[in-house]
Amino acid sequence: MSALAADTTRRKMAWPSKIMSFRVVNADIVYAGALVGLALPGHASAGYVLPYAPAANLCPIGFSMDAAVTGDSSASPVPETSIDVGGGPTLLTVTGIAGTVADVGKKVYATTDNDFQLTYTSYYIDIGRIVRMHSSTQVWVLVDPIEVLLNKFADELEVTPSPTPTPSPTPTPT
Numbered sequence: 001m002s003a004l005a006a007d008t009t010r011r012k013m014a015w016p017s018k019i020m021s022f023r024v025v026n027a028d029i030v031y032a033g034a035l036v037g038l039a040l041p042g043h044a045s046a047g048y049v050l051p052y053a054p055a056a057n058l059c060p061i062g063f064s065m066d067a068a069v070t071g072d073s074s075a076s077p078v079p080e081t082s083i084d085v086g087g088g089p090t091l092l093t094v095t096g097i098a099g100t101v102a103d104v105g106k107k108v109y110a111t112t113d114n115d116f117q118l119t120y121t122s123y124y125i126d127i128g129r130i131v132r133m134h135s136s137t138q139v140w141v142l143v144d145p146i147e148v149l150l151n152k153f154a155d156e157l158e159v160t161p162s163p164t165p166t167p168s169p170t171p172t173p174t
Contacts, residue, residue: 003051003112007067008033010090018145019065019086022049030083032067034113035060035127038150049085051113054123059153060110061146062087087143091134092116099136106130108141116141125152 010033022038024030025048035052039045043057052060065084096118097103107126108116116127127149132140144152 002114003053004031004034004114007031008114010063010092019084020062020146021082021084022061024048024081024083025050026080030064030067031113032064034064035062035110036064036083036085036113037061040153049083052110053112054110054121056123058123059150060125060127061085061149062143063090085146087128087145087149089131089140089142091138092141093138094118094130094141097130097137097139099133101133103130103133103139108139125149 025045028050030051036049037052037058038061039048040057062085094116106118109124110116110127128141128143130139131142
């Protein structure tokens, strides 16, 4: 699969899930059903959502419930568009699954707004875990709530502090 180029309908299970509204980065298109990332401080689009692709300071936060086109960036004032984003159990095609019940509980990672796999590489945090088999290529993934994904992302970025150097002993005057 590849990044979305049109709206897609994601099948979801009934599940109490938060839906939050976010502003879309200017001059970008987020299709319905796309996994979106929230650009954090340090990212060129900080404070906005955009189609997800693993990158520094871009945290996956859930799936777009609406299609959005932000408009012409040369317009004044620049038009702003918001989309609703949610998680919960979502039917996804995942690369690398065995297609058996042995896949239940495994972490799922995203490589684009529409590509999902079991393999971790840098900048990836898992978006959730497989909770149910559907077919040999599709599984139900319990996509973590937004606040859990943000916490995972923060944990991934944490750097272990260097040990404090031990001061050398001061020579005693004789």
